[in-house]
Amino acid sequence: MNDKCHLELTHVNIDFPTDTGPFRALEDVSLKIDKGEFVTLIGHSGCGKSTVLNIVAGLHRATAGGVILNGREVAEPGPERAVVFQNHSLLPWLTAYENVELGVKQVFKGKKSRAEMRDWIEHNLELVHMGHARDKRPDEISGGMKQRVGIARALAMQPEVLLMDEPFGALDALTRAHLQDSLMEIHATLGNTVIMITHDVDEAVLLSDRIVMMTNGPAATIGEVLHIQLERPRERLALADDVRYNHYRSGVLKFLYERQKRPEENKKTPADRGTTHADSENTPDEVEPENVALRVVGH
Numbered sequence: 001m002n003d004k005c006h007l008e009l010t011h012v013n014i015d016f017p018t019d020t021g022p023f024r025a026l027e028d029v030s031l032k033i034d035k036g037e038f039v040t041l042i043g044h045s046g047c048g049k050s051t052v053l054n055i056v057a058g059l060h061r062a063t064a065g066g067v068i069l070n071g072r073e074v075a076e077p078g079p080e081r082a083v084v085f086q087n088h089s090l091l092p093w094l095t096a097y098e099n100v101e102l103g104v105k106q107v108f109k110g111k112k113s114r115a116e117m118r119d120w121i122e123h124n125l126e127l128v129h130m131g132h133a134r135d136k137r138p139d140e141i142s143g144g145m146k147q148r149v150g151i152a153r154a155l156a157m158q159p160e161v162l163l164m165d166e167p168f169g170a171l172d173a174l175t176r177a178h179l180q181d182s183l184m185e186i187h188a189t190l191g192n193t194v195i196m197i198t199h200d201v202d203e204a205v206l207l208s209d210r211i212v213m214m215t216n217g218p219a220a221t222i223g224e225v226l227h228i229q230l231e232r233p234r235e236r237l238a239l240a241d242d243v244r245y246n247h248y249r250s251g252v253l254k255f256l257y258e259r260q261k262r263p264e265e266n267k268k269t270p271a272d273r274g275t276t277h278a279d280s281e282n283t284p285d286e287v288e289p290e291n292v293a294l295r296v297v298g299h
């Protein structure tokens with residue numbers, strides 16, 4: 001790595017206390033990330049992806065090893081590391097607008113005027129197509145809409161490091177493709193560092209500079225790292241026919257379904273596994289064929 005490296009996980013272990021003794025979820029996870037790099041974490045369900053993200057967010061403390069951001073150890077959450085959680089985490093008594101406002105005030109109080117803050121909140125809600133529902137509370141909107149508000153809140157904080165835990169998992173294919181494009185644009189404009197968890201191999205290849213593939217737990221670690229050397233801006237339509245794109249894609253699929261095959265995968269036929277998703281919650285059977293195509297070529 002070069003001297004731009006600003007985020008580093010060093011020999012991270014984590015043991016969770018359980019009734020039957022400590023459970024080692026992660027072992028010896030080391031990773032250096034450059035400023036502005038877009039890294040995705042991929043691996044089977046339960047391997048420890050969210051745990052890695054939560055340690056970088058400062059929400060979990062490593063049992064051994066640690067995380068350094070800009071030369072300082074991460075010991076607690078901070079506004080320079082905004083998180084989009086796997087289970088959208090909006091405050092239920094606040095509207096969509098107010099939920100975004102919460103993050104914006106945390107970062108921009110005293111720096112933006114009230115009118116500027118209002119415009120900025122509205123801009124970010126529009127970005128995720130939630131302007132029309134700005135005054136609705138979380139119990140009045142769908143899961144995918146809640147997720148979009150969570151994304152707007154994180155983006156509105158203009159974080160140096162954006163941590164996203166399956167941010168598009170609950171979205172329909174069209175919204176997902178739209179938000180992937182928005183995220184690529186935002187990343188190109190702001191140059192923030194992104195660590196994103198996904199189960200979607202196409203999404204990982206489309207968005208990433210590097211795909212970090214995790215082994216199955218317990219004591220999960222980094223199995224392989226794939227550098228995605230596709231020039232930006234990336235066009236999903238053009239990439240669908242790009243041999244390099246398909247080469248990267250099959251590299252990730254081979255890692256997941258050959259080298260880190262789970263016991264239940266043995267029972268499946270290759271045709272069953274002809275999917276872009278790594279997780280049992282998104283099995284091939286549940287994915288409409290046209291949605292799979294959309295992940296590559298849709299807008």
Ligand SMILES: Nc1ncnc2c1ncn2[C@@H]1O[C@H](COP(=O)(O)OP(=O)(O)OP(=O)(O)O)[C@@H](O)[C@H]1O
Pocket residue numbers: 016017018023025043044045046047048049050051052086217279
């Ligand atoms: N607080 C906790 N206490 C005990 N075990 C935990 C705790 N948090 C996570 N684990 C365990 O650590 C392992 C990794 O969990 P984690 O949520 O990081 O997986 P994941 O890769 O994000 O899975 P998914 O893809 O399903 O979201 C799992 O076996 C999980 O049961």
Ligand SMILES: [Mg+2]
Pocket residue numbers: 049050051086165
């Ligand atoms: Mg998770």
